[in-house]
Amino acid sequence: MDKKIATIQDVARAAGVSIATVSRTLSKPSVVSKATQTSVLQAVADTGYRINTTASNLRRQRTGSIIALVPNLANPFFSQILAGLSSVLTQVGFGLLIADTQSGTDPDERLAHYLASGMADGLILFDGTLSRKVLDQPRRLPVIMACEWMPGSLPSITADNRAGAELAVNHLVEYGHHDIGYIAGPVGNVLNIARQDAFVESLTKHSLSVQPDWIYEGDFSMDAGAAAARRWMAMTNRPTALFCASDEMAVGFIGEVQNLGAKVPDDVSVVGFDNIEVGQHITPALTTIRQPRKRIGERAAHLLLDMISASSTSGPSEVVDIEFISRASVARPAT
Amino acid sequence: MDKKIATIQDVARAAGVSIATVSRTLSKPSVVSKATQTSVLQAVADTGYRINTTASNLRRQRTGSIIALVPNLANPFFSQILAGLSSVLTQVGFGLLIADTQSGTDPDERLAHYLASGMADGLILFDGTLSRKVLDQPRRLPVIMACEWMPGSLPSITADNRAGAELAVNHLVEYGHHDIGYIAGPVGNVLNIARQDAFVESLTKHSLSVQPDWIYEGDFSMDAGAAAARRWMAMTNRPTALFCASDEMAVGFIGEVQNLGAKVPDDVSVVGFDNIEVGQHITPALTTIRQPRKRIGERAAHLLLDMISASSTSGPSEVVDIEFISRASVARPAT
């Protein structure tokens, strides 16, 4: 059994000062004399004192952590964003609590729970469908969104999805494609809406028409991409190129198309969205739009921290730039 | 501005009882009469009271959260494990703090920080190289390891890595392979050691020899797999099959081999380890060993929670079963 952990009392006793002085030495050293500072720090070292965060938080009326609510933790898309968040937060002594909105029963209920729980000083929401609930109730917590958003509601950090879609279309058109399809994300998802809208508009800009049955439904998952591949193979009048709302779908599409005997990019060109790591390791390597995920996490952390220190529930939204990455999954259409 | 948040005092006043009774109604209802219970609950509803976790934690001398230390949050391998952890923890009202050991400067220092910070009631360590540090200092915190381990040190939840390697070799031998290579993980990594040792032993069991230059160094990453592919291509006397210490390397290997014009499984068969999602979506789909990652997370959570409630720093280790998944990346060797 280790002996009892040292408290501020023990340090004060060891240094021969009051607990107030100890506290001040640690949190606002400017107001305490050099001499006492050193003796206090010595006492801290001697006793092995570590501040009790819980007590400190209680007194300061804060929790020292923020909570990230992701739709599905098992989705690797979020891991880099969380890494960005984490790195910024730990620098300023904040903890990062992570919870999954889909894992339990009722996502709305979970959200409400975390909003009211007082477990955190701020909340980052990655699930656009939940944001309405936040607006309904008066919130005593700064809340922002990341990746997804809700028009005119919460502050958010997002990527320039429209620009990404436009770059994808431009690239395909430059390669001579006229018949371009789209593998969509979940219906109603803001990311999908932005990408699809910009996709359609870009086509029109190039005086190309959009064939309704070349818009394949999907849900961002690899399985959805594979399903789209099967539908594509079954068509007689096929697009020669596909823009996918996510890299995962692009990977799923390419894999299944190859399984079924077609060739990428000879038979069909593919552009993804996100730049997940595996994209450059499949054959052919995936042409895609990079979302700076780590940066999104970092910016989100800063935004939320600013709101917390200003104890404000509103703040500026930010759009981070995307980048086009040209690899091997696009070629001129077969003639 | 919303009005001040209600405290237990407000509830007590509204219900006409003492704060002790309110507290008891909420935490140990069995000792309070039915009548007062209902009036207290009514008051809770009226005031919109939510318990202040920080205060509660301070008084109960706990923090209500556990911290997971992962080597690299951006590695998708961990996301499903974290999902498993999270689901168990939230059920019992615990929060999950997540931190990255590699992101900052000194991993050892970070670990020490979290061990002493008092921010959590327990710690899950996913980084085997750090475990020595834990043993050095007297720890006042239950600590367990997951995935990786350290012989005879901390309680751990791990997969049966040796069995996995054996299954892989058996499968390849059944398909008629005699010349089998290994793409290794980081030198010194326990997972790699277990898999490599079992790989070698299994070969010997089948009276096959191990060719030293057929053991390709690697570090679990896709890039390492691609590098191994280039070395494999450059050899004149090549193995006809490769067992990879991770799926990521297997995927990287297959992608690069295809890039360079060879065929899988016609020219070389590949078996991975982990069963990451993308494995079934590449062409050919990857034969592999499944690690039940979600389950590892869940078991780890339970183990740690048990240790916390017993306030013990030791506990049982557990090995979870793996499963062989046969897909398309293995065929009979070319004759």
Next chain:
DNA sequence: GCATTCTTTGTAAACGTTTACAAGAATTTT
């Protein structure tokens, strides 16, 4: 009907900090 036990409630003391306020000492201003 009195002694015993069981239920239910309240009082008050923690838990370990931070910080407003006050006060003494040291320094500067006049």
Next chain:
DNA sequence: AAAATTCTTGTAAACGTTTACAAAGAATGC
């Protein structure tokens, strides 16, 4: 040299809970 200012420290009151202890009331046993 007195007055005014600045520095440095201590005292004590929070922050919002939980829980040991005591007490009062109700139920039970004889």
